[in-house]
Amino acid sequence: MIESANAVPRGTVLAADVCVVGAGAAGIPLALSLSGRGLSVLLLEAGERTRDGKAQAHYEGEVADERLHSPLHRYRLRGLGGSTSLWGGRCMPFDPIDFEARPWVPDSGWPISYEGLLPYYARANTWAEAGRFAYDARTALPGVPPLFAEFDSDIVRTEGLERFSCPTDFGVRYRKRLEVAPDVRVLAGAHCTAIRLEPDGDSVRALDVATLAGNRFQVAARAVVLATGGLETARLLLHSDDVSPRGVGNAHDVVGRYYQCHIAGNVGTLTVFGTTANVRHGYEMAADGVYCRRRITIAAEQQRRHGLLNAVARLHFPKITDPAHRSGVLSGLLLAKGLISYEYGKRLRDTRPLTAQEWLRHVLNVVRDPGDTAAFLAHWLRHRTLAQRKFPSVILRNRSNRFSLEVQGEQQPMAGSRVQLTPSVDALGMRRLRVDWRYGRGDIESIARTLDLVAAELARTGVGRFEYDPATLEQDLMRYGAYGGHHIGTARMGTDPRTSVVDADCKLHGVDNLYVAGSAVFPTSSQANPTLTIVALSLRLADRLARRLQPRRAAAEEVFA
Amino acid sequence: MKVLVLGGRGYIGSNLVAMLRGAGIEATSASPRTKPAPGQLRIDTRDRSALQAALHDVDAVVNCVAGDGAAIAEGARVLADTARATTRCRRLVHLSSMSVYGAVEGCVHERVPPGPLLGWYDKAKRAAEQHVAAFAHGGGQAVVLRPGCVWGAESELWVGRMGRWLRAGRLGDLGIAGDGWSNLVHVDDVCVAALRALELPLGRGEVRTFNLAGPDSPRWNEYFIDLALAIEATPVRRLSPRRLQLDARLAGPALYLLRKGLQRLGRGGRRVPEPITPGLVGLWQRHLRLDPRAATRELRMDWTPYPAALQEAAAWFVEQESLARVSARAAATAG
Numbered sequence: 001m002i003e004s005a006n007a008v009p010r011g012t013v014l015a016a017d018v019c020v021v022g023a024g025a026a027g028i029p030l031a032l033s034l035s036g037r038g039l040s041v042l043l044l045e046a047g048e049r050t051r052d053g054k055a056q057a058h059y060e061g062e063v064a065d066e067r068l069h070s071p072l073h074r075y076r077l078r079g080l081g082g083s084t085s086l087w088g089g090r091c092m093p094f095d096p097i098d099f100e101a102r103p104w105v106p107d108s109g110w111p112i113s114y115e116g117l118l119p120y121y122a123r124a125n126t127w128a129e130a131g132r133f134a135y136d137a138r139t140a141l142p143g144v145p146p147l148f149a150e151f152d153s154d155i156v157r158t159e160g161l162e163r164f165s166c167p168t169d170f171g172v173r174y175r176k177r178l179e180v181a182p183d184v185r186v187l188a189g190a191h192c193t194a195i196r197l198e199p200d201g202d203s204v205r206a207l208d209v210a211t212l213a214g215n216r217f218q219v220a221a222r223a224v225v226l227a228t229g230g231l232e233t234a235r236l237l238l239h240s241d242d243v244s245p246r247g248v249g250n251a252h253d254v255v256g257r258y259y260q261c262h263i264a265g266n267v268g269t270l271t272v273f274g275t276t277a278n279v280r281h282g283y284e285m286a287a288d289g290v291y292c293r294r295r296i297t298i299a300a301e302q303q304r305r306h307g308l309l310n311a312v313a314r315l316h317f318p319k320i321t322d323p324a325h326r327s328g329v330l331s332g333l334l335l336a337k338g339l340i341s342y343e344y345g346k347r348l349r350d351t352r353p354l355t356a357q358e359w360l361r362h363v364l365n366v367v368r369d370p371g372d373t374a375a376f377l378a379h380w381l382r383h384r385t386l387a388q389r390k391f392p393s394v395i396l397r398n399r400s401n402r403f404s405l406e407v408q409g410e411q412q413p414m415a416g417s418r419v420q421l422t423p424s425v426d427a428l429g430m431r432r433l434r435v436d437w438r439y440g441r442g443d444i445e446s447i448a449r450t451l452d453l454v455a456a457e458l459a460r461t462g463v464g465r466f467e468y469d470p471a472t473l474e475q476d477l478m479r480y481g482a483y484g485g486h487h488i489g490t491a492r493m494g495t496d497p498r499t500s501v502v503d504a505d506c507k508l509h510g511v512d513n514l515y516v517a518g519s520a521v522f523p524t525s526s527q528a529n530p531t532l533t534i535v536a537l538s539l540r541l542a543d544r545l546a547r548r549l550q551p552r553r554a555a556a557e558e559v560f561a
Numbered sequence: 562m563k564v565l566v567l568g569g570r571g572y573i574g575s576n577l578v579a580m581l582r583g584a585g586i587e588a589t590s591a592s593p594r595t596k597p598a599p600g601q602l603r604i605d606t607r608d609r610s611a612l613q614a615a616l617h618d619v620d621a622v623v624n625c626v627a628g629d630g631a632a633i634a635e636g637a638r639v640l641a642d643t644a645r646a647t648t649r650c651r652r653l654v655h656l657s658s659m660s661v662y663g664a665v666e667g668c669v670h671e672r673v674p675p676g677p678l679l680g681w682y683d684k685a686k687r688a689a690e691q692h693v694a695a696f697a698h699g700g701g702q703a704v705v706l707r708p709g710c711v712w713g714a715e716s717e718l719w720v721g722r723m724g725r726w727l728r729a730g731r732l733g734d735l736g737i738a739g740d741g742w743s744n745l746v747h748v749d750d751v752c753v754a755a756l757r758a759l760e761l762p763l764g765r766g767e768v769r770t771f772n773l774a775g776p777d778s779p780r781w782n783e784y785f786i787d788l789a790l791a792i793e794a795t796p797v798r799r800l801s802p803r804r805l806q807l808d809a810r811l812a813g814p815a816l817y818l819l820r821k822g823l824q825r826l827g828r829g830g831r832r833v834p835e836p837i838t839p840g841l842v843g844l845w846q847r848h849l850r851l852d853p854r855a856a857t858r859e860l861r862m863d864w865t866p867y868p869a870a871l872q873e874a875a876a877w878f879v880e881q882e883s884l885a886r887v888s889a890r891a892a893a894t895a896g
Contacts, residue, residue, distance in 0.1 A: 288796070289798060
């Protein structure tokens with residue numbers, strides 16, 4: 001059932017077996033997976049509705065360098081569904097190598113394995129409406145030609161896929177399930193403002209909850225799960241400092257540190273030899289109706305051999321702000337960037353405004369190319385605007401066999417990249433966040449070596465030529481700062497409390513009944529977008545919680561998940 | 562034991578008669594449009610005297626009668642009355658339906674009070690259950706089975722037309738509109754449940770009710786996607802709730818009338834696409850989950866696994882399609 005937090009009697013203490021804070025990509029699958037297992041679940045959501053402007057204002061904070069990181073109220077949303085009301089839908093699992101402790105990546109290694117997470121990944125795919133758990137083009141797209149014709153390399157792999165969710169807004173898609181579940185109670189408009197520990201600090205006594213209308217109450221639960229995203233989880237832990245002066249779970253000053261996003265940008269020029277039929281640069285539709293796209297990756301053993309961070313590259317159109325591409329569609333997009341939301345328009349904005357001459361050249365591109373622009377708009381209208389399963393992004397007709405590479409890379413976890421509290425508070429008295437995201441030279445160098453391997457293999461096989469300017473690589477990758485919306489590592493998982501916040505069960509070291517769901521627990525960032533792994537870890541956590549809190553209950557009695 | 566199966570020519574009834582005979586039970590199949598033969602009777606359930614004669618020398622009746630509201634409700638009333646008047650037939654096994662729960666949502670066991678009525682079918686099914694209960698209160702014994710959607714090979718209702726709609730792109734992944742539970746139950750499981758219901762120890766005047774649904778039966782979307790992939794109606798389409806409503810509310814009545822009209826003219830209304838009814842659209846989005854645990858426990862059910870049933874259903878569908886192609890070619894050659 002879904003209720004308003006304002007209807008809870010003021011000053012009461014609500015009891016539940018499990019209290020989940022945050023109803024987004026982590027909280028909704030977690031709460032629903034706990035349903036039907038003999039547990040009472042309370043799900044707190046700060047937003048009263050999707051795009052709740054007043055609740056959203058509580059996300060605002062400071063950024064150390066605005067060129068490097070987006071403002072904190074961007075790329076995340078309050079309201080049922082959380083940031084899934086905004087996401088792009090890209091799904092892919094982390095790779096087995098991401099879970100390994102890699103000697104060449106300090107502070108790498110997960111306390112859990114890829115194989116252990118695999119069953120949950122398969123279920124996560126269903127939750128995200130991303131079709132079958134099939135991420136290899138050879139099995140998922142039988143009979144479809146490869147990314148590059150005649151390309152055969154053990155070093156550079158091109159059969160890996162990413163799949164696309166609708167993109168599914170979990171709040172819309174699973175609202176009815178939350179309404180129907182008799183053992184899940186959702187409170188909308190409930191801001192968790194503090195975690196109250198027992199005096200000995202070993203367990204959570206209660207959560208303080210406030211509404212913007214001024215209601216106050218508490219929640220006492222056998223287990224508490226923070227599912228508030230990579231930034232808000234750190235904020236809540238650090239802000240709750242009455243019993244543990246450095247914040248909950250922060251005895252070793254790890255909470256908020258090791259903050260990671262992804263290194264991303266469009267780089268270089270790729271020329272594929274031969275006819276345009278030699279390249280499949282766009283989306284394919286798998287038999288299950290899901291859009292899929294191939295990605296260029298470096299084989300795991302080569303990552304080991306060359307000491308690389310994980311990374312992926314996709315074929316992309318040329319630099320959009322330079323009118324030399326002569327594409328009416330691209331110029332049209334650039335000119336219409338004011339109509340595109342901040343989160344998706346960001347990469348259309350150059351660091352400097354267009355000159356009058358450039359602007360004119362873009363207009364000319366549109367005027368010269370009316371057929372292509374019209375065809376693009378018609379396709380976009382039919383397959384994106386009006387479609388339930390949306391065409392994931394702009395794909396241009398390949399006329400020249402020239403592309404850039406869209407790179408997305410892992411970054412080395414660094415203790416100095418961190419989020420902290422500031423003295424200033426929001427309307428509910430919670431201290432605001434300050435983000436100081438950093439990256440290292442090694443992150444850029446790893447991408448350079450990755451691109452060199454790609455270039456060498458394309459040349460060796462005679463498939464094409466890839467050129468980029470190493471001198472401007474860092475600038476290309478940092479033009480728009482950290483990739484938006486991927487907030488990773490602020491309550492990382494590990495076995496050693498001196499370098500991690502939660503254990504392999506996602507439970508805080510030293511706090512008996514406090515758990516974290518979401519990307520905050522990722523020790524490393526992989527090449528992959530985080531959502532699918534967030535959902536998979538949440539489903540895994542649901543199983544662990546059910547086993548711990550209701551061990552007598554048979555699994556066969558699950559009826560709602 | 563001698564058993565009369567009413568509605569013995571239907572999907573469940575015909576499978577049941579075969580299973581009972583295989584289990585050494587003397588089963589007579591009765592239906593209103595059948596040629597009388599050994600083991601086969603022509604009976605309309607509302608025909609009191611025909612029923613009386615048939616009930617005379619059986620120990621139990623399984624009521625699988627389908628049809629319109631009157632056939633279901635009135636048929637059950639006449640059956641209950643007639644059975645009460647006989648001395649030999651003491652047991653009724655009645656095939657009801659999950660639709661008696663009406664608009665209730667959530668996980669429902671047999672004691673959950675029914676919700677508001679959704680249409681004539683649930684009304685008739687509820688009335689029929691009451692007549693069966695009245696028979697038991699009069700000193701008989703009755704078992705009421707409430708199956709979800711009964712499927713398997715040869716299921717026109719839940720495999721045949723679903724497959725054709727998938728093939729035509731009128732069905733697919735429906736998102737929220739297909740998030741309801743399918744409650745699919747294999748026809749063999751329903752027959753086993755009926756057989757065990759005949760043998761269930763009951764006291765005089767006792768009525769037992771059991772939900773029948775595969776414990777691993779998925780939500781509708783999952784079934785549609787799985788079936789589409791299995792019969793290769795791909796890529797699976799994602800349909801908007803709006804489109805589905807248009808199909809059901811606008812195209813539906815037109816297709817229905819066209820089919821009826823052509824059938825009346827003897828022009829093969831079968832070639833007209835089948836209408837998707839608003840009732841089905843409602844079913845696909847209803848979050849009603851039948852709790853089958855009572856049947857698992859007391860009827861000792863060993864449910865057919867969903868993946869096995871799916872494979873069998875899809876194989877039958879594909880075979881039907883190729884048979885239809887062959888006969889269409891033959892007709893064309895002959896013509």
